[in-house]
Amino acid sequence: MEQKSVIKLSHCDKDIYCFFVPDQCPECGVSFSGKRLEEAPVSVPSPFSNGHKEPCAFLVTSSEDGALRDFDGGSDLHTGITDTNGVVYSYTERGVQREHAGWERCVCVPLVQPDMFSLMSQWDPYLEKFSSAQTWDPAWQSFNEESHNCYSYSLMFINCVLATQSKRALSKDEFTRSFVLPRIKRASKYITLCREISQNHFYIVDSLRRNSGEGPSEDEDSKNNRDPLFLTRPESR
Numbered sequence: 001m002e003q004k005s006v007i008k009l010s011h012c013d014k015d016i017y018c019f020f021v022p023d024q025c026p027e028c029g030v031s032f033s034g035k036r037l038e039e040a041p042v043s044v045p046s047p048f049s050n051g052h053k054e055p056c057a058f059l060v061t062s063s064e065d066g067a068l069r070d071f072d073g074g075s076d077l078h079t080g081i082t083d084t085n086g087v088v089y090s091y092t093e094r095g096v097q098r099e100h101a102g103w104e105r106c107v108c109v110p111l112v113q114p115d116m117f118s119l120m121s122q123w124d125p126y127l128e129k130f131s132s133a134q135t136w137d138p139a140w141q142s143f144n145e146e147s148h149n150c151y152s153y154s155l156m157f158i159n160c161v162l163a164t165q166s167k168r169a170l171s172k173d174e175f176t177r178s179f180v181l182p183r184i185k186r187a188s189k190y191i192t193l194c195r196e197i198s199q200n201h202f203y204i205v206d207s208l209r210r211n212s213g214e215g216p217s218e219d220e221d222s223k224n225n226r227d228p229l230f231l232t233r234p235e236s237r
Contacts, residue, residue, distance in 0.1 A: 001128050004194070005019070005043055005044075005046070006019065006043070006044040006190070006197065007021060007041045007042070007043060007044065007196065008041065009021070009025075009032075009040075009041045009042075010207055011027065011028070011032070012025060012028045013206065013207045014027050014204050014206060014207055015204070015205050015207050016196055016202055016203075017193055017196075017202065017204075018201065018203075021041050026158040026201075026202050026204065029205055044190075044193075047183060047186045047187040048105050048106060048107065048187065048190075049106055050103075050104045051080070051088055051104070051106040051108060052082070052086035052087075052100065052101065052103055052104065053086055054082055054086065054106075054108045054110065054122075055080060055082055055083065055084045055085065055086055055123075056083070056084060056110070056111060056112040056120060056123050056202075057081070057108050057110050057111055058080075058108070058158065058180075059079060059103055059106040059107070059109075060079050060106060060107040060108075060109075060184065061077065061078055061079075061080075061103055061106045061107070062076070062078070063077060063078040071223065077184075078150055079150045079151050079153075079154045080099075080103065080150065080154060081111075081127060081154050083124045083127050083128075084120055084124055085124075086100075087099065088100075088102075088103045089127055090150050090156075091150045091152075092150065093142075093143040094138065095136055095137060095138050096131040096132075096136045107184060107187050109180065109183065109184045111158065111161075119154065119161075119165070120232070121163075123161075126161060126164070127157065130156075130157050130160055131157075152172075153174070154184075155170070155172060155175055158175070206207050
């Protein structure tokens with residue numbers, strides 16, 4: 001099911017989330033005609049991307065054909081790596097799969113800066129050679145849900161590329177905590193928001209401007225969760 005776009009309006013010290021712009025405020029009943037600039041509707045960025053349009057990226061998708069159930073803690077997740085053409089490489093019980101479709105709704109971690117032409121020119125050969133190794137051949141080593149799975153495949157490839165760039169490897173905990181978990185949490189919140197709107201037409205909360213001292217704003221939170229992992233990033237000191 002195609003996900004509708006979420007819109008946010010601010011009025012009478014409330015933030016109002018919906019799928020369409022109403023004629024009047026659902027909280028106070030005042031018409032929105034002639035509204036002030038700060039009350040104009042804004043689009044809430046979706047945390048999801050079409051993985052096949054995200055070259056050189058780490059992807060997380062639901063292994064189920066769900067809609068609002070995805071990423072809510074009740075679905076199994078599947079990970080993969082895209083090549084420069086958006087083909088998704090992922091490890092399964094049948095070995096490494098190369099898919100041109102099926103990853104249209106993903107959480108995405110960009111891995112390479114667009115201007116890193118040298119790395120991008122080697123990306124596809126790196127990925128193909130890595131994926132053809134016996135480690136990922138079911139005849140040599142079986143898939144294991146705990147220790148030899150799609151996540152270990154993806155992270156091992158990332159660390160192999162980091163090694164070619166003379167960068168240190170990332171542990172599973174570090175990669176998950178820094179780059180994956182914040183995006184999964186944002187996706188889960190977005191799905192909860194969509195569910196509330198679907199059931200009640202609106203989701204209304206106190207305006208963030210009234211609680212500006214209680215944490216990062218929605219825009220800041222979204223920006224932080226979109227921060228990419230660039231394999232050519234400088235080492236932290």
